[in-house]
Amino acid sequence: MAIKFYNTLSKKIEEFIPLETGKVKIYMCGPTVYDYFHIGNARSFVMIDIIRRYFIYKGYDVKFVMNLTDIDDKIINKAISEGVSAAEIARKYSQAFFEDIEKLKIKPADVYPKATENINNIIELIQKLMDKGIAYQIGGDIFYDITKFPEYGKLSGKKLEDLISGARVDVNELKRNPADFALWKAAKPDEPYWESPWGKGRPGWHIECSVMSMKNLGETFDIHAGGNDLIFPHHENEIAQSEAATGKPFARYWIHFGFLNIDNQKMSKSLGNFFTAREILEKFSAEALRLLYAQTIYSAPLNFSLELLQNSENAIKRLKNSIHQVETAIQLENQEEFNTSRFYSEFEEAMDDNFNTPQAMAVIFDFVKEVNSFIAKYNGLTANNKEKILKFFEKVAQDVLGIIDLHQYKKFDDKLIDNLMKIIIDIRNQMRQEKRFDIADAIRNQLKKLNIELEDKKGITTYKINK
Ligand SMILES: [Zn+2]
Structure with a gap:
């Protein structure tokens, strides 16, 4: 079955057809590294991670690129307020970003390009737009x-004529149209800058993403993703910059993630309901948070509460208990075969249908119920059934959804x-x-029944587990 999902560009559910058979190239707008990221950002990072893992599950060779915006007004303002350099702020929060996504069990991107490492490419693209007469200069700024x-x-879906006649909200009265946007900003005193044909300055935010996506994935690539709030103007501007420069289509499919509300209210620092991913992960597991996110379709608004997160934590416990039951089930010689294929097809049906993770979760918990009653019915499992059941947990709950980590349990168990x-x-x-050999021998014999062999050599006893 083919994967179908909503393409913001066509405003339709479309079948995904990659540019190159068997390959998917995905670009996701990454963080501006001026603070710890919040649980709304974390939602987008986790959901694109699940989508990416699902493409891998389906056999695609995925190249995933996520940028870091490491020069921006927000970074400069933070640096001024803390009395340190902008580079120092960017370094600190880039490191925090990598720590937090690791805690969230997010598979690292293939490339994490940084804006400050791509300045030459950015200048080149702006120059191309200048040469084509699409960009223009006012003082040291390029628009x-x-x-x-x-x-x-x-x-x-905005209309160009509305944007042209729109009210001038920008301070720069010299711009040709109110909605024209900056590609290059002249440096203000004490700001970090780079040399350019237009003097000292730094890139605008939108041009960074055009450059870093096309440089790593090609002028036309498969999927561009980001939060809903980036559709306008950020993504609209990325398309305008890239397509005007190359004359080719930019990203072919666009995926956007919905907002996150807290107890049905907008999350904001002023309302006191603001959470960073970092602080949530001090009290709850990454698996519980991922499960909570996956229980809402990626594009819809998600309502977050600590109570809902606690429910997810309990659901993860049920999942872990079930896996533990499977791992420790008494080994049987004969038993009817446990049918996992139905669950695989239900899972794929859900995910192929616009990455319907809430439905995929329902399939997993249905599977858990079925497994638990199967073990209870027979009071054990054959080696074959055990392997099949664990394989399903591994391929689906671990490798795609990232809500369990079988290797971790294994390590813990060992x-x-x-x-x-x-x-x-x-x-x-x-x-x-104490010469109580009857007890010593009983211990040895009991262990042998569990396939654990003791060996006494030169006064040291070692054990071996025969599997
Ligand atoms: Zn971007």
């Missing part, structure tokens, strides 16, 4: 003339077993010293 790109507004074995061996040695 994009939106009337030179007749398709301006095609993503957001360590636990090791510690328990040390205790048992110590007790047995104690018994042997």
